[in-house]
Amino acid sequence: MQNIVIVGASLAGTRAAETLRSGGFTGTITMVGAETHMPYDRPPLSKNYLAGDWDEERVALRKPEVLEELHLTWKLGVAATSLDTTAQSVTLADGATIAYDGLIIATGGDVRRLPNQPNIKGVHTLRTLDDATALRNEITEGTRVVVIGAGFIGLEAAATAKKRGADITVLEGLEAPLIRAIGAEMGAAIGAVHERNGVNVRCGVQVASIDGDATVTGVTLTNGETIPADVVIVGIGVSPATTWLEGSGLTLRDGVVCNANLNAGPQTVFVAGDVLRWPNGLFADVEADMRVEHWTNAAEQGAVAATNLLAALNGTEQAPYEAVPFFWSDQFDARIQCLGRPSSNARVDVVAGNPADGKWCSIYSVNDRLTAVLGVSQPKLVMPSRTLLSTHTLREDALAHFARVTAPPPPAA
Ligand SMILES: Cc1cc2nc3c(=O)[nH]c(=O)nc-3n(C[C@H](O)[C@H](O)[C@H](O)COP(=O)(O)OP(=O)(O)OC[C@H]3O[C@@H](n4cnc5c(N)ncnc54)[C@H](O)[C@@H]3O)c2cc1C
Numbered sequence: 001m002q003n004i005v006i007v008g009a010s011l012a013g014t015r016a017a018e019t020l021r022s023g024g025f026t027g028t029i030t031m032v033g034a035e036t037h038m039p040y041d042r043p044p045l046s047k048n049y050l051a052g053d054w055d056e057e058r059v060a061l062r063k064p065e066v067l068e069e070l071h072l073t074w075k076l077g078v079a080a081t082s083l084d085t086t087a088q089s090v091t092l093a094d095g096a097t098i099a100y101d102g103l104i105i106a107t108g109g110d111v112r113r114l115p116n117q118p119n120i121k122g123v124h125t126l127r128t129l130d131d132a133t134a135l136r137n138e139i140t141e142g143t144r145v146v147v148i149g150a151g152f153i154g155l156e157a158a159a160t161a162k163k164r165g166a167d168i169t170v171l172e173g174l175e176a177p178l179i180r181a182i183g184a185e186m187g188a189a190i191g192a193v194h195e196r197n198g199v200n201v202r203c204g205v206q207v208a209s210i211d212g213d214a215t216v217t218g219v220t221l222t223n224g225e226t227i228p229a230d231v232v233i234v235g236i237g238v239s240p241a242t243t244w245l246e247g248s249g250l251t252l253r254d255g256v257v258c259n260a261n262l263n264a265g266p267q268t269v270f271v272a273g274d275v276l277r278w279p280n281g282l283f284a285d286v287e288a289d290m291r292v293e294h295w296t297n298a299a300e301q302g303a304v305a306a307t308n309l310l311a312a313l314n315g316t317e318q319a320p321y322e323a324v325p326f327f328w329s330d331q332f333d334a335r336i337q338c339l340g341r342p343s344s345n346a347r348v349d350v351v352a353g354n355p356a357d358g359k360w361c362s363i364y365s366v367n368d369r370l371t372a373v374l375g376v377s378q379p380k381l382v383m384p385s386r387t388l389l390s391t392h393t394l395r396e397d398a399l400a401h402f403a404r405v406t407a408p409p410p411p412a413a
Contacts, residue, residue: 002027002313005090005098007080008106008241009033011041011295012273014061015302016104016309021070023310029072030098032090034079034107037129038067043295045132046156047330051163052136059129080107083248085266102268102309105245105256106302109238109274109293114148116209122216123232126153138231141165146219146229148207150177150191152329154235158199159331161231169200169227171219176203182374183344186362189355190331190376196358197332210234240275240291253277255291260320262305268312270305273298281322282390283341286366290341294327324389334358337382340372340389347395351402352381363402365395381405 004020006013009031017029033039039061048054075092082091089099111125124135135157139145143166147154150172158168170177177194178187191201206222210232218228240255250264251257255277262270262278271278277291301321308318329336346364353360353376361381364372370393375382381402388398 002101003030003099004028004102004104004309005030005032005100006104006106007032007090007244008104008108008273008275009035009074009076010039010106010108010273010298011061012106012108012298012302012305013104014039014067015299016106016272016306017070017072019303019306020310023307025310027101029070030075030100031072032075032078032080032092032098034077035128035130036077038064038074038076040129041295042127045129046126046153047160049129049132050126050136050139050157050160056129056133080244083245083250085249085269088268100268102313103270104302104305104309105264105269105271105275106273106298106305107241107244107275108298110241110243111234111238112236114207114210114234114236117234118210118212118216120210120212120214120216122212122230123210123234125234126157127238135231135233139164139166142167143230144228145169145231145233146171146227147233147235148210148219149235149237150187150201150203151235151237152178152181152327154233155190155194155331156329157233157235158194159197162194162197162199163332166231168198169202169229170194171205171207171221171227172201172203173206174203177201179344182338182342183346183348183364185348186342186355186374189358189360190334190336192356193332193334193358193376238274238293240277242275257289260322261308261318262301262321263308263312263318268309270309270312272301272305276301278321280325281320282324283371285369285392286371287341290325292325294325296326297323322390324386326386334376335379336374336376337379338372338374339382339386340364340370342372342374346371349395349399351399352378352406361402363395363398365398368395369393370395370398 111127176184176188177191304321361375361378373385
């Protein structure tokens with residue numbers, strides 16, 4: 001009887017456990033999770049759950065009876081604190097040590113905090129279900145909300161809080177929202193969607209302090225201006241949750257560095273989800289390795305890590321994880337979808353619609369090679385372009401493709 005330990009009881013970890021069972025593994029699977037909750041889905045936390053439309057039961061990743069059938073051993077509410085790959089064991093915060101024959105690391109990301117971020121009422125981050133519950137309890141009609149950081153999570157929270165009647169200011173240090181994610185031009189167009197919906201988006205401003213004694217009162221900028229606030233949401237991104245792996249011998253570089261099969265070095269240690277950095281064969285010509293913070297990738301990687309772990313245990317062949325990354329985001333009535341890697345240094349061409357109207361499709365290319373397709377409320381154009389991205393299509397061929405598929409039908413004879 002073998003033991004597999006999965007550290008991180010969320011999306012990638014759950015998909016790994018399901019795949020181990022469907023792949024025939026009958027030994028013990030121990031799920032170690034720092035949070036007390038059974039696995040839940042994060043995307044609704046800034047959308048339907050924050051809006052108050054969904055309850056806790058609805059954000060559960062799986063129904064309790066589905067999880068029961070997997071016969072997992074749960075260690076929830078206790079973080080892993082260290083890994084010994086020689087002894088093949090994981091130590092937990094309660095002092096327990098769990099031996100493993102195979103290990104899957106799926107610890108995701110920890111929210112970043114501002115250096116001087118005070119721990120007072122009204123100041124929030126948004127990563128966990130507990131974060132979302134605390135935040136939604138404080139947002140009502142007329143609440144003055146300041147969002148620090150115009151990334152996807154901050155902007156989604158801004159849109160949801162606005163729809164609940166709050167008064168929203170978004171502060172961004174760079175010259176446009178979402179620059180690191182999708183570049184300045186497209187980021188500015190998403191910022192304009194927010195402005196049209198009554199959000200005050202202020203870019204190129206630096207936060208000096210979050211103010212208040214027991215309760216937040218406002219945010220002061222480096223120019224001396226203070227913006228009054230009842231609620232402040234700090235949305236400045238996440239760091240891969242690798243602190244517990246320091247000293248383990250695994251290679252840590254903005255994530256756990258793995259090979260193409262998601263193996264971390266020791267034969268039976270695999271990694272999946274937001275914490276993973278791996279060489280994605282489909283984009284090897286533009287990025288040596290990548291770390292992706294998207295739902296679909298975490299789910300797929302959980303399954304691949306588990307399949308390859310079983311192959312390692314059984315001495316059979318492993319397969320690389322090669323994929324076109326995908327994410328979506330919902331902000332007001334804009335449904336953003338993106339396939340590929342929309343880097344801020346890429347050349348951007350609008351191939352359909354008009355960013356000024358809040359409905360468009362644009363393509364990204366690096367060295368004349370198509371690297372991403374971004375659509376705002378253009379599902380019919382984005383999703384079918386996966387093959388273009390997985391086959392190293394040239395920019396000019398991609399432009400010709402979109403010219404063809406967006407051409408008006410010929411007039412009836
Ligand atoms: C508010 C929000 C909205 C999002 N919306 C979208 C969206 O619209 N579209 C999209 O594509 N993606 C979205 N995402 C991203 C998506 O949810 C993540 O990519 C996905 O959750 C990653 O899954 P994961 O299993 O790798 O990591 P996580 O979901 O972060 O889970 C990691 C788990 O490991 C636990 N853990 C960490 N350290 C330890 C430790 N030392 N010991 C034990 N347990 C530990 C954590 O507590 C956590 O439960 C959103 C994320 C958030 C937070």
